Amino acid sequence: MASRPISKVSFIIPTLNEERHVVKCLGSIACQSYPHSNIEVIVADAKSTDGTLSLIEQWREEHDISLTILANERKVAEFGKAIALREAKGDLLCLLDCDEELVQADALEAYVKAFEIFPDIIGVEPHFLKIPGGSVVNNYLSVTHYTDPMGETIARRPRIIGTKESEGRVYRKLHLDPGYGCMLFLRREYVEPYLERDQFHEGTILPDLVINGHDKMCMIDGYGVYHHHIRSLGQFVRKRMKIGSKFMTRRKTTKNWVDYTGKSMEMAAFLNLLILPQLCRSVVKAVKHRELLWLLHAPMCFLSTVTYILLFIQIKLTRKKAW
Numbered sequence: 001m002a003s004r005p006i007s008k009v010s011f012i013i014p015t016l017n018e019e020r021h022v023v024k025c026l027g028s029i030a031c032q033s034y035p036h037s038n039i040e041v042i043v044a045d046a047k048s049t050d051g052t053l054s055l056i057e058q059w060r061e062e063h064d065i066s067l068t069i070l071a072n073e074r075k076v077a078e079f080g081k082a083i084a085l086r087e088a089k090g091d092l093l094c095l096l097d098c099d100e101e102l103v104q105a106d107a108l109e110a111y112v113k114a115f116e117i118f119p120d121i122i123g124v125e126p127h128f129l130k131i132p133g134g135s136v137v138n139n140y141l142s143v144t145h146y147t148d149p150m151g152e153t154i155a156r157r158p159r160i161i162g163t164k165e166s167e168g169r170v171y172r173k174l175h176l177d178p179g180y181g182c183m184l185f186l187r188r189e190y191v192e193p194y195l196e197r198d199q200f201h202e203g204t205i206l207p208d209l210v211i212n213g214h215d216k217m218c219m220i221d222g223y224g225v226y227h228h229h230i231r232s233l234g235q236f237v238r239k240r241m242k243i244g245s246k247f248m249t250r251r252k253t254t255k256n257w258v259d260y261t262g263k264s265m266e267m268a269a270f271l272n273l274l275i276l277p278q279l280c281r282s283v284v285k286a287v288k289h290r291e292l293l294w295l296l297h298a299p300m301c302f303l304s305t306v307t308y309i310l311l312f313i314q315i316k317l318t319r320k321k322a323w
Contacts, residue, residue: 010090014080016046018098028101034108044080046072078199099228114218124185127224140293149301170221178207181257272305
């Protein structure tokens with residue numbers, strides 16, 4: 001596939017009662033050194049009832065970046081992303097959650113540069129960086145690069161196949177496996193065939209792209225986002241219940257990256273409940289990466305697994321669906 005140079009960048013941001021995070025998220029876009037005339041922000045709001053929309057409107061009045069607000073009547077982020085993507089004009093589509101913020105002021109410039117250095121990549125995946133003063137559990141999730149310990153346990157890792165340095169940055173080209181479901185910055189021409197779907201979920205679309213030969217991405221050393229995911233264990237459990245419900249609902253109708261890991265969810269759950277196997281792995285990871293936060297991995301895997309088991313029982317008893 002011939003790739004044209006990237007000029008315009010579209011940020012796709014689903015929102016629902018995000019007054020706590022929305023200013024930081026949008027502020028990190030406003031701070032970018034990339035020309036603001038080539039940036040657009042499209043917010044798909046799911047009927048927020050707090051101050052989210054008024055804060056977005058105020059931000060739009062105060063900044064020189066184009067911002068469009070769309071209504072997401074179905075209230076689920078994946079439906080909002082689909083609505084916003086159909087309106088996007090950018091050559092690069094940036095799927096940014098409202099609780100995420102770009103860390104470096106030249107981040108967007110660096111991500112666009114990655115597509116020049118490696119013309120055959122489909123996207124760029126930022127690192128999740130530890131947040132100064134952030135909660136211990138939130139920073140543990142950033143260190144593992146997954147918001148779900150179960151996902152970290154079963155995912156197949158991308159493999160580095162090339163490294164280049166440019167303008168003081170280190171760009172690493174990676175070979176993707178369909179058993180990997182993360183990506184935030186995607187080149188438009190690769191995802192256009194999926195834009196007419198009523199929902200857009202990277203975890204189902206990326207495996208399809210990889211299977212069809214579009215299996216290369218890039219990560220840049222030290223460049224990433226702060227993900228303000230959780231502040232407490234209670235919030236962690238509530239989010240896993242919500243995401244787990246989406247996963248179980250979606251899996252009945254379409255395959256996602258979990259189906260391509262080659263690993264059994266049941267066996268992973270069994271090992272997580274035993275604790276000892278993950279405890280040994282946690283110690284090895286902590287030593288290898290010189291990061292004590294990895295020692296939380298075993299108890300967090302146990303908590304995540306118990307949450308999913310209870311959710312599975314609840315769904316079977318109530319037949320409740322995410323949508």
